[in-house]
Amino acid sequence: MRRELLSALRRDLAARRAVVLATELGAGSSRLVHPFDDGGADALSGAAREAALRDESRTVETPAGPVFLRVFNPPVQVFIVGAVHVAQTLAQLVRLVGYDVLVIDPRRSFATPERFPGIPLSGEYPDEVFAGRRLDRRAAVVTMTHDPKIDDPALAAALRSEAFYVGALGSRKTQAARRERLAQQGLSGAQLDRIHGPVGLDLGAVSPGEIAASILAELVGCLRPSKKRGP
């Protein structure tokens, strides 16, 4: 790979911009395609977009011959709002699976390094955290505090973003009240429908660890839409 190509690729990755390295297998020449923000101008946009959405590098046939599309997606990042018991396990699981994680809780007595060894923590309010970093299509947000003053701003920001997964801990009754509050903040029915709540796959989870596992499983399912399961 040429040095300037590599530099451009590194810049894109640092900026969390999805990029596809397209290599003509006949000629061996390479270039970068930005699947989500080149306005479809590139002849390979469509194929690159499909590959990036599936997070799956592949060879495609073109009039000029076969082209290998190598996908570089930004890392998945999971924002856990609420440094609660379930979050302690969920944060570790997320990290083990290979995603980036940030635990957010303005209640500093909960978000401590002792409770979350090795996990990045923020003591700011979630909307303040999200103002500084875009919630993109590789971001997931899970709220767990049960306190509207902390959970609601996180959900409002997440629902207005491209985040691929938005989950909210809480009973059906809590979910209904939350829906009403967020609707008053101007969120549409379609936006509110994106909330996964009660959160997590229905595995009959009981312990905090099991609930964490059910949330992570649901999140992975949303990241990787399968043809079998539907989108």
Next chain:
Amino acid sequence: MNAADLYQDALLRLAREATGAGALEAPDATATLDNPLCGDRVTFEVRLRERRVVALAHRVRGCLLCEAAASLLGQAAPAATREEVLAAGASAAAMLKEGAPPPGAPWAKLGLFAPVQEVPSRHRCVLLPFETLAEALRLGEG
């Protein structure tokens, strides 16, 4: 006691008035305190002349009680000294913890917080703005 008892109309109004909410252009001092147990966070900015408040502004991330208490300070604290704010904070604490009567003008609206007496876990929500303003005044006096 349920939320409706705690958040009576007058208290809701006081919170919504949000007197003093905002920022000062050139504050002499700024203080931010938070309650690490519930996430309430209050910032006070002040300008002082001869140890008296001549302008103040606050920003609250917190519950309604915290917002209402900051709004009360926005109404009652202009022209106050640090000692007067500390005394008002002490009166608020005595009212919440020991059932003492609320102080007179300009702090009489503290009486609105009387129902919080019965919920010790929320006392700090009311007192945090007092502590924060007192801290800003301490810093402003240098």
